[in-house]
Amino acid sequence: xxxxxxxxxxxxxxxxxxxxxxxxxxxxxxxxxxxxxxxxxxxxxxxxxxxxxxxxxxxxxxxxxxxxxxxxxxxxxxxxxxxxxxxxxxxxxxxxxxxxxxxxxxxxxxxxxxxxxxxxxxxxxxxxxxxxxxxxxxxxxxxxxxxxxxxxxxxxxxxxxxxxxxxxxxxxxxxxxxxxxxxxxxxxxxxxxxxxxxxxxxxxxxxxxxxxxxxxxxxxxxxxxxxxxxxxxxxxxxxxxxxxxxxxxxxxxxxxxxxxxxxxxxxxxxxxxxxxxxxxxxxxxxxxxxxxxxxxxxxxxxxxxxxxxxxxxxxxxxxxxxxxxxxxxxxxxxxxxxxxxxxxxxxxxxxxxxxxxxxxxxxxxxxxxxxxxxxxxxxxxxxxxxxxxxx
Numbered sequence: 001x002x003x004x005x006x007x008x009x010x011x012x013x014x015x016x017x018x019x020x021x022x023x024x025x026x027x028x029x030x031x032x033x034x035x036x037x038x039x040x041x042x043x044x045x046x047x048x049x050x051x052x053x054x055x056x057x058x059x060x061x062x063x064x065x066x067x068x069x070x071x072x073x074x075x076x077x078x079x080x081x082x083x084x085x086x087x088x089x090x091x092x093x094x095x096x097x098x099x100x101x102x103x104x105x106x107x108x109x110x111x112x113x114x115x116x117x118x119x120x121x122x123x124x125x126x127x128x129x130x131x132x133x134x135x136x137x138x139x140x141x142x143x144x145x146x147x148x149x150x151x152x153x154x155x156x157x158x159x160x161x162x163x164x165x166x167x168x169x170x171x172x173x174x175x176x177x178x179x180x181x182x183x184x185x186x187x188x189x190x191x192x193x194x195x196x197x198x199x200x201x202x203x204x205x206x207x208x209x210x211x212x213x214x215x216x217x218x219x220x221x222x223x224x225x226x227x228x229x230x231x232x233x234x235x236x237x238x239x240x241x242x243x244x245x246x247x248x249x250x251x252x253x254x255x256x257x258x259x260x261x262x263x264x265x266x267x268x269x270x271x272x273x274x275x276x277x278x279x280x281x282x283x284x285x286x287x288x289x290x291x292x293x294x295x296x297x298x299x300x301x302x303x304x305x306x307x308x309x310x311x312x313x314x315x316x317x318x319x320x321x322x323x324x325x326x327x328x329x330x331x332x333x334x335x336x337x338x339x340x341x342x343x344x345x346x347x348x349x350x351x352x353x354x355x356x357x358x359x360x361x362x363x364x365x366x367x368x369x370x371x372x373x374x375x376x377x378x379x380x381x382x383x384x385x386x387x388x389x390x391x
Contacts, residue, residue: 009195012061016199019053051216061192078117082110090214111145152221159206159285170194237311259335275334
């Protein structure tokens with residue numbers, strides 16, 4: 001069984017690598033070019049939507065595992081249609097911007113579908129005397145999936161940050177699933193997702209040749225959230241372990257969101273004030289991504305393992321793991337007011353002329369007419385460029 005999972009994972013990695021190359025080359029024709037603006041972390045137009053390769057490779061690999069009986073049909077049924085819906089709306093949003101209402105509607109439908117398929121986290125024990133609490137468990141589980149999905153999407157802001165986090169989450173979840181409860185189907189599922197993410201990561205490593213796009217980040221966020229719910233069905237400590245592994249993303253995204261919301265900003269607007277983005281502005285994408293990877297391996301993975309070894313202290317260990325991350329996010333200035341871009345310099349050049357003599361008036365009048373025509377042409381060109389940039 002292990003060898004079969006390894007073979008499927010290698011196939012998923014290879015397929016993702018090749019598909020990313022195909023999507024990268026077809027990006028211009030598909031309208032998948034990310035044009036930099038004042039809120040971007042990149043300086044040149046770059047192909048995006050490469051996360052579609054992860055979606056295709058991971059879904060196909062999990063389908064093979066489901067057909068072989070290595071993962072439950074209900075789990076694949078939750079991840080297959082639900083993940084496809086999230087990926088489709090993300091792909092459309094990568095090509096042309098969709099409203100937050102449309103995206104969230106699809107996210108909630110996909111999340112509710114997944115919870116119905118695999119069951120909710122039992123935060124409140126349901127008895128014959130409290131049947132209404134069952135619906136509360138379903139509601140909270142659905143909201144949790146949508147929150148994690150969008151949180152992961154928010155954190156896809158610099159080269160390789162989301163793809164490397166996906167590889168770490170898959171490796172960590174697979175290890176803990178086998179070590180703690182022996183849930184082999186969870187380990188097998190995340191193994192092929194991690195392999196698919198690795199195939200894309202090769203192209204996304206700084207300096208990135210292509211970006212993941214919402215199609216990939218939304219899908220991965222949905223998959224990890226559903227896997228967390230599926231793990232939590234077996235034990236509450238497993239859910240806390242999954243959250244602990246994702247601590248950098250959880251703390252940075254949530255802290256930044258709360259600060260921006262408290263100032264009255266529109267939280268759906270793009271910005272560059274996450275802690276990892278501010279760090280990347282100072283040390284570069286590669287060092288920022290490696291810093292997050294080091295925190296994951298040296299701090300969060302041991303903390304997640306501790307939640308499994310000491311299930312009676314799971315909540316306290318999770319809070320302990322998040323504490324230093326919260327301090328770091330605050331020290332870096334996550335969520336601080338974003339500085340406005342400098343006002344562009346005026347395209348007009350003011351030249352002072354001496355007062356013309358009577359004999360030069362005809363020449364001066366001709367020069368004035370020529371200067372007025374050039375100014376009108378320059379103003380029109382600048383206006384056209386501005387409208388093009390906005391569009």
